[in-house]
Amino acid sequence: MAPPLIVGVDGSEPSLRAVDWAADEAALRGLPLRLVHASLWERYEGTVLAEDLGKPSEQVMAEDVVETAARRAHLRRPEVEVTTDVLPEEPEYALVRESRTATAVVLGSRGRSGLTEAVLGSVGVTVAGHAHCPVIVLRKNHDDRVRSATGRVVLGVGGRREDAAAVRFAVEEARLRGVPLEVVRARLRPGPEAPHHAVEPGEPVASPAERAAEELTAALRDIPSGTASRRRTVEGPAHRALIDASAGADLLVIGARRREGHYGLALGRVARAVLHHTGCPVAVVPE
Structure with a gap:
């Protein structure tokens, strides 16, 4: 069983x-x-x-x-x-x-x-x-229904290979509900004195938006074909992007990485902020 x-x-x-x-x-x-x-x-x-x-x-x-x-x-x-x-x-x-x-x-x-x-x-x-x-x-203000008439599952990714477990979980939840999967990758606006992204000699310099889009594509490389999904990058703090995206969603899925020297998972600031303030149920998926 x-x-x-x-x-x-x-x-x-x-x-x-x-x-x-x-x-x-x-x-x-x-x-x-x-x-x-x-x-x-x-x-x-x-x-x-x-x-x-x-x-x-x-x-x-x-x-x-x-x-x-x-x-x-x-x-x-x-x-x-x-x-x-x-x-x-x-x-x-x-x-x-x-x-x-x-x-x-x-x-x-x-x-x-x-x-x-x-x-x-x-x-x-x-x-x-x-x-x-x-x-x-x-949270107390969340609907107790797993599906809504116009719902969706939102997945927050950071462009890491460790996002794979969260991706699989989110894909399955969207499939079970018969709703689209919305994938969000947040990126910060670089400051005026921010260092340039390191590149090899002769390699074209990618903009922050291009790098975020590439990382989003890499995180979703194993998503099954035919999955109804919307993918977008959002400029701003990750926790704010995910909280905004969660409005009206059936479920928000985020990954949590294990860190050496800690017992189990160490939740970062983004996960804590999302758990406290999101507009829908949140699934924290260990990697």
Whole structure:
């Protein structure tokens, strides 16, 4: 059996919306769904689920969290196989470990201790930065539908060979949804004193725009023929280009590189900014 989609659930509204989204994604991919609640606390802390169950919050237990999420997934997609688990440990560590045997991990983001939705919860940042599979993060303002009537999948590339895993993931997501793939390569405007790009003697000097276009082509060399795609380079900071491109998209896909000397993935400024401010669900794909 193919590895499942794993959803981290905590009973909050964002996590239940993530369950809805993941149930649709599991149906698209023909995958089982695994709902995991990880916490060092036996009881659920919050009011949304308590009100739904008609219980005082201090009487809502971890089993209530996963059972409610499982019922929601079954109502959403009866054809999807759903399993649940309760793990007595910190969610960051539990979900990173679970990612070793998952197709992807899906999370709803929320700030802890009443922080505003503008601040991504630490669980989302940690899991996206250390997981062994793609991590898809949905913010509270994101639609819980994986497909829209006029949707598309946006892929951000940096012109590196390491973008290959993100490219493959984005191509497959666009194919499953039956929507176009939009590929974005950002480039900065060179300053007046910026050094020229090093070239060999006799080699023509390429402009920044030409180099960005060449890097975009190189990153997409293995994209299957017949894939409906739009490719463009955008002048400006990468995080701003991707945030702008994400407006109205079904999914934004970015790659994350492993760095020597770090545990797992070290998310850079672009990935962090996108996770905090993007206008659609974000998939962070480890290379």
